[in-house]
Amino acid sequence: MMHTGDAITGPSNVNHSMNNSIETGSSIASVSLPSSTSLEGKESKVEVYTRRWWILTVFCATTFTQGLLWNTWSPIGDALLISYGWDASFLALCLCMSSIGVALLAFPFAYCIETRGLRLGLIIATSLLILGTAAWNISLPTRQSWLTVIGSLSCGVVASATFNVATIVSVMWFPVSEQVTATAAMTMSSYIGVGVPFITGPYISGANVTAYDIKHRNQLSAGYKESLRLGLQNVVYFDSALAVACFIMVMTYFPSRPPKPANVSQTKGRTEFWVSLKKVVRTPQFWLINVTYNLINGAYYSWVPLFAVNFTKSLGVSETTTGWIGFTSTIIGCSSSILISFIMNKFKRSSKKVIICLTIGAVLLLAVLGCIQQGFLVLPSHFVDGTLYALCIVLSICINGVTPLCYELACETTYPAYEGISSTIITISNNLMGPLFYGLFLVPALAADLRWMTWATMGTATLSLPFLLLMKEQYLRLDVESTSTL
Template identity: 40%
Template sequence: MESESTNLIDKKERIELHDRCGCEDKETFTEAEISNQVYSVRWWVLFVCSLTIAAQCLNFVVWMPLSDSLLIAYDWDVSYVGAAAAAAALTFVILALPVMYIIETRGLRVGMLIAGISAVLVCLFWNASLHTNAFWLFVIGSLLCGISPCATLVVPSLLSVTWFPVTQRTTATSIGVLSVGVGSGIGYIAGPQITGPYITAKSVLHRENLTAEYIADVTSGLQNVGYFLLAVDVIVLIMIVAYFPSAPPTPPSVAQTMGREDFWAGLQILKTNYQFWLLSLAFNLTNSPVYTWIPLLAVHFRNLGLDQDEALWIAIAAALAAGVGVFVIGLLADRPFFQRKTKRILQGFSVISIVLLLLLSLIQCEYIYISPEALIPLLCGILICVGITTQSIFPICTELACEYAYPVHEGLTCTVVFMLNWGISIIFLGLLLVPALSEDTAWMTWVCFVGCSISLPLNILLKDDFRRLDLDSKPKGFKESPADNNDGNSKK
């Protein structure tokens, strides 16, 4: 198989795409200078990619914050919602590597088409389920919901190295990752706004006293949410079909001109890469439980009188803060002063997360008394900080994983990272199927605390190893073969 840098588009497509893109460097170039070429169309590709990621996150998140509404309308309790989310995670873990193989051999465009088509199918099954109260149709849709992230979650790092120069690489990844927060935030906002009726903690606890008209309004609102998701996914699919090239005519950096290991060789290298697994475990123990835990705030803090809409606005604030944090940290990480200091950022954020999650656990278990007037502002402030310290590390962790794994294909690297991420989610959400654990979810906050506590020593053990960055920092004209990198990898 050809190397990644030359396998994505053929010669004719390169010429046609070169004419359409408009090279920003108008000087003629030679093969030796091929790495200097960047194309303005990369921003459109990043925009479409970001919309696709946002739509996928919207699909995954939107139902968990509406767990109280689903309980009232269809008698689906939190264990149902957890089972649906776990089904999506299971599909991701099973299909992530096959989809990544397709992307590596067929290009980014094919991967994005898979993501767009599967998202539309998801919404069709969900709409059928909401109109028939058939939970098995909802589960089928949720299983299909795990296909889209097989492509979208690995795209930011792969797209950044494929289309962007080294000085914009982490920024591009951050913009793609920012769409995760945007999609989640839209899910938090759109869900209750479209559903309509205000759901309080008391109405859930005493739902047998609710009127048939009120329940019908909630049911109709949930069906409207299904229509909204379908409309969004159809629009995104149209944009992907209209124009989304797999790669630019010429690579944007020296590291991208070098070949990558093929799929199977890359897996063999990752299997013995100690630093890669250390980082992956530290990142996922922090990121995965918290990302799954935040949408269920209404369930976690129901004993303190927190209403569904109040919980949603707190989750929105946390998601937006995490999104801003992703972008700011991405910009800083691209600055020469910060490029080799990502490990220190991870260590500092781990310490802050540990302290805040311990405080939340004590409040939730009522070991610390908080007055009703101060509860919402305090929870909002803490959750904003937790969102920043656990979710905004997404781009720097994926980029650092690619540095540790080079010359393994960036898409394969990120796929393995997120297989572990979603595997943890399966276990976390699967525990909700135990009746005792679904009735009292205080344990979920403690799990988030323990995960962050374990990640701190793992982050301390990380080494400063920047293989792609070292290659791009070498004098122009210097060439290093992937085999050399592979040998170094094996020795480690």
């Protein structure tokens, strides 16, 4: 229910209206929120606002755009390399720099958001998206590859804000019955954004590079290469429009917090930033969740952007077909993740069992895919595309189903620590997987034969299973909700 006249103008508005008191000798801030009188004249401590759906929409749009910009070049990588004559390791460099940037800026972003509020964090994030696309608009006409890398870095580091903040937005604006679904929608929006360029890239650019074009790139006409460059510029214009739209949406309305918390656990307060960091770091169960999630997810999402170069070379699939495979599997996988999360709202205390089942399914699917690429399983040529679609779609469902469950389980385990801390550490760890994965491209033999990527993804997912078995579930935040009475 939303009261008339309770609009928020920014973080300072709320801070001035809050009476903060910190118990002596305690690291937990006890916050007395502004009271409002209901029709019965009683104070209400918790309230759910209809505007939460706008907040969710703006945040999902920002995370979607960040994911799309991060994966702009990989689906059209062959067209980029052919038309500009850049080295094949260039794509891995763009992705690697983005991952390093996220790891370096994750804590500064988290501290900024915790101390200055969500609004400032989202304004900075969307501004960086605009800055990144501006660098691309300069780099392509001038053929300055280093500017393309800088633009990719600027767009990539925004994940420092979007992934860290999803659980904060969820717990701040949504009741317990909607939190897992809201977290899933926000985290999956980024992955949907990663999938969309598989379609928009080839179709906006008009590029349909084949294995023949890659092999005979030096024999292609100057006119053909120029048409590829014009198409790539159109892709950048499209990306720029999305970045500007996100900035406008945030500036229009995105407050730092609601007037009142949406759930009981928010009224109990959170430990301060540095105390929260110590608590999270010293919680063994959190590290088991962190390692589990990143072994499952880290290698997979380093591999997905390179579907085109992987399947084109090993199975002879065209760039357009691999684009559709990447798009379809990502969209269906993310949509199913939201559905899984909606169901898990009713079975929150069964998260570990679901994660184990999804992980085992992912390992088996990757093993089958790897055997097909190696030639251990020989398929008729007219079955290859359909088999790739089926395997990649079900694999995406398994991997994406794990993501929101791990983020929420990490926050439950470390409560009452600030949710942004656990999310930040998970995000940093996830982005450290990227440089490790892409660093293997420096080995000439591995850069020439990319089938190892499938086996590496399967191997890391398999390694997560022992950590899953050791992990003990804790639902500290959920216990507060179930035992508290308003």
